[in-house]
Amino acid sequence: MTTIREIRLKSRPVGLPTADNFELASVELPAPGPGEVQVRNTWMTVDPYMRGRMNDVKSYTPPFALGKAMEGGAIGEVVASNDPSLKVGDLVQSMFGWREGFTAPASSVTKLETHGLPPQAFLGVAGMPGLTAYAGLLRIAALKPGDVVFVSGGAGAVGSMVCQIAKLKGHKVIASAGGAEKVAFLKELGVDEAIDYKAEADLTAALQRAAPEGVDVYFENVGGDHLEAAITVANPFARFALCGMISQYNATTPPVGPRNIILAVGKSLRLEGFIVSNHWDMMSDFAKDLAGWHAAGKLKWKETVKEGIERAPEAFLGLFAGENFGKMLVKL
Amino acid sequence: MTTIREIRLKSRPVGLPTADNFELASVELPAPGPGEVQVRNTWMTVDPYMRGRMNDVKSYTPPFALGKAMEGGAIGEVVASNDPSLKVGDLVQSMFGWREGFTAPASSVTKLETHGLPPQAFLGVAGMPGLTAYAGLLRIAALKPGDVVFVSGGAGAVGSMVCQIAKLKGHKVIASAGGAEKVAFLKELGVDEAIDYKAEADLTAALQRAAPEGVDVYFENVGGDHLEAAITVANPFARFALCGMISQYNATTPPVGPRNIILAVGKSLRLEGFIVSNHWDMMSDFAKDLAGWHAAGKLKWKETVKEGIERAPEAFLGLFAGENFGKMLVKL
Incomplete structure (x- = not known):
């Protein structure tokens, strides 16, 4: 068993969210069953659209559940695998953000090929x-x-x-x-x-x-x-x-x-x-253009990084205070 | 020489226009010169978009000039012609509305084929x-x-x-x-x-x-x-x-x-x-569909008609009071 920490939605914000709307909790991760992997997250993203999911209203994505870990993009490393498609050390991208790690079906994560970009770029400029x-x-x-x-x-x-x-x-x-x-x-x-x-x-x-x-x-x-x-x-x-x-x-x-x-x-x-x-079909064209621009040294990007899962709510709140230059990220 | 009456914009309305913004004037029409025709208007249209042209601001159509006859769609009959393309008695459509008649180049009017519809329909349902x-x-x-x-x-x-x-x-x-x-x-x-x-x-x-x-x-x-x-x-x-x-x-x-x-x-x-x-290119498709629907007895339309050029301002003002059922028209 491995203990990790995660951020849960404690109460639904009214207006601007505050730290009180979130809580940090510890959970035990089970070992991966057949077809599953265990992943240690190294980066997670906070994005403005997540504010909408904190409301209990029908929208294009379902609302976050109260008392459960929230969701969002994350990059991590496989630490245990019970599936032939992934091995220990592989980098993966998933929607299991807002937590230090998880055990989940291998099919619910995507193996990440970085093509010379830093992994966290796939939560921002390349994501x-x-x-x-x-x-x-x-x-x-x-x-x-x-x-x-x-x-x-x-x-x-x-x-x-x-x-x-x-x-x-x-x-x-x-x-x-x-x-x-x-x-x-x-x-x-x-x-x-x-x-x-x-x-x-x-x-x-x-x-x-x-x-x-x-x-x-x-x-x-x-x-x-x-x-x-x-x-x-x-x-x-x-x-x-x-x-x-x-x-x-x-x-x-x-x-x-x-x-x-x-x-x-x-x-x-x-x-x-x-x-x-609704526009994932453009991803391959985008990835090709992006690789060309990057190889030619023509892309610039900035990251604003907070360290530690406990600072994820602070990173999220910072989006509404304009604290971020470029992509706001949490390093785990 | 023929005397006709026309409606001029006397002052630019602020907010809802009133009768005071308009004036009725008489003018003498010259006989048609080479390439010209003289037309007696039988119908003119008033439309909500004309309100915008009463303001002195840049828009998709230029503003009406103060002290001059306004413009708008009209149907009329050729009463004198000095151009081979049109003869006395021909029905024509023009933008020389807000007046009982005009003398103008034959090229500035369009000969109207009614295909069994009443002429004024070309200011409304068919126009x-x-x-x-x-x-x-x-x-x-x-x-x-x-x-x-x-x-x-x-x-x-x-x-x-x-x-x-x-x-x-x-x-x-x-x-x-x-x-x-x-x-x-x-x-x-x-x-x-x-x-x-x-x-x-x-x-x-x-x-x-x-x-x-x-x-x-x-x-x-x-x-x-x-x-x-x-x-x-x-x-x-x-x-x-x-x-x-x-x-x-x-x-x-x-x-x-x-x-x-x-x-x-x-x-x-x-x-x-x-x-x-910007969509005149659809006119021939529209005319074809319209003729089919009309021939099959499937089209209904209503007209609200005021008679006499002197009532054109009243007809126009009625648009903003919701007085019209279907097309608001002035019979001349």
């Missing part, structure tokens, strides 16, 4: 956030030559990949982020115009200055003022990929909707929401 | 409003078998065609309109569920009762509460054709935007605005 950026830009927003691209939350895990993919494809890119340090990071990423939304009283005016020619593609991570600004500055036939609206995840009263939505009629705008799990 | 319904449903909303369709303003010129096209294609149709008489008209059109929005305190609850299986296509003519209700009741991957938002055309302060827009992310909704002038 779900990277594919989210890729699918949102190329499929949902249908990026085409000459488009001017605006992305909110440009210094985050998804946003920073949006900036880079659009730049690699030759576009003018405008990105927003909160604070001087993040704006400096946006410039490192090569964006043409960086907007510090915390320093702007009028985001629409700031976007108009940054994109006097108008915006053709908007990649939405933030919502609220950002969405209104993008609608106002959008060119006719602009496409909006609605990936997330982090400014609204903890709202306890209905937020203000885009008051200028009527402009979508006259400008023939298209606003389309998406979730990455 | 721009009909094509708007057709393009919005089939191209923008990408109607597909099994879709449940919701249309707001279902008793209007565009909405009543949306109801009928969707029913002819075999769909469940839910339509909203204001008042018992319009609801009775919706039932004549064959819709499955008719919502009297004036009688409902909670439009979302009413839509949920009418469409317990959810809505796959929403055809938006109204905005405001209607858009929020449609977002809440939408099924995953629902498509919204944003045709107009009449509840907002006269707003003098920013209206409330859809406070639940975040649901568009998790449900992968697509909201797309459009204007019919």
Whole structure:
């Protein structure tokens, strides 16, 4: 028997979650039965979408159960195997995050080939956030030559990949982020115009200055003022990929909707929401492009790392305080 | 010389237009020069989109000029011709509405073949409003078998065609309109569920009762509460054709935007605005389908008619008071 620690959802948050909504517990892992493996997790991810699963409402993923370990992406190492497909020492990716280890069917994990990338990159730039950026830009927003691209939350895990993919494809890119340090990071990423939304009283005016020619593609991570600004500055036939609206995840009263939505009629705008799990079919194209960009030394990414399972709730809460540069991760 | 009367924009409305924003004037028409025709208008249309052209702002059509006759669809009869392509007595369609007649190049009017329909139908069911319904449903909303369709303003010129096209294609149709008489008209059109929005305190609850299986296509003519209700009741991957938002055309302060827009992310909704002038390429398909439906006796339409050019402003203002059943027209 092996003892591991895990983070459970203790109570459902109302508004912004607090540390009290989570609890640390110890459990004994059984030895792997036939067809099973035991894995020691080395990395886990915290992502904004997990906030939705903490509510007890029907959504595209079922809610987390109270009193049980939460779920999420994780990278780990096989420490015992009772299945021929995996051997001790193999790296695997799974959805058994928020815990130091687990025993599970070998079929519920995926063997990880890192192709020269650090393993935790597969929770960020090379994983779900990277594919989210890729699918949102190329499929949902249908990026085409000459488009001017605006992305909110440009210094985050998804946003920073949006900036880079659009730049690699030759576009003018405008990105927003909160604070001087993040704006400096946006410039490192090569964006043409960086907007510090915390320093702007009028985001629409700031976007108009940054994109006097108008915006053709908007990649939405933030919502609220950002969405209104993008609608106002959008060119006719602009496409909006609605990936997330982090400014609204903890709202306890209905937020203000885009008051200028009527402009979508006259400008023939298209606003389309998406979730990455409907676009796994693009993974092989993405992986190929990513490998090429990485081999050419053209990709940059940042990680904000907290160490220890006990700090996973703190890492998650940090997402809503804008503490992360690039991908927020927990090293186990 | 012939004297005709025309309606000019006297001042730009702020909020809801009033009769004072318009003036009736008499002008002398010159005899047609080489290549020109003189036309006596018999019908003109008033449409909600014209409200936008009364503002002095850049939009998809230029603003009406102060002190000049406004423009809009009209049907008329050639009374003098100095061009071989048209002869006296020919019916023509033009954008020289809001006036009893005009002299203009023959190339600026289109000879009208009525194919058994009354001429004024080409300002409604067989004209721009009909094509708007057709393009919005089939191209923008990408109607597909099994879709449940919701249309707001279902008793209007565009909405009543949306109801009928969707029913002819075999769909469940839910339509909203204001008042018992319009609801009775919706039932004549064959819709499955008719919502009297004036009688409902909670439009979302009413839509949920009418469409317990959810809505796959929403055809938006109204905005405001209607858009929020449609977002809440939408099924995953629902498509919204944003045709107009009449509840907002006269707003003098920013209206409330859809406070639940975040649901568009998790449900992968697509909201797309459009204007019919980008979809003229569908006109021949539409005309063919329309002729077939009409020949089979399957089309119903209503007209609300005011007589005399001096009543054109009253007809236009009536659109915002919901006075029209089906197409609002002025007989000249």
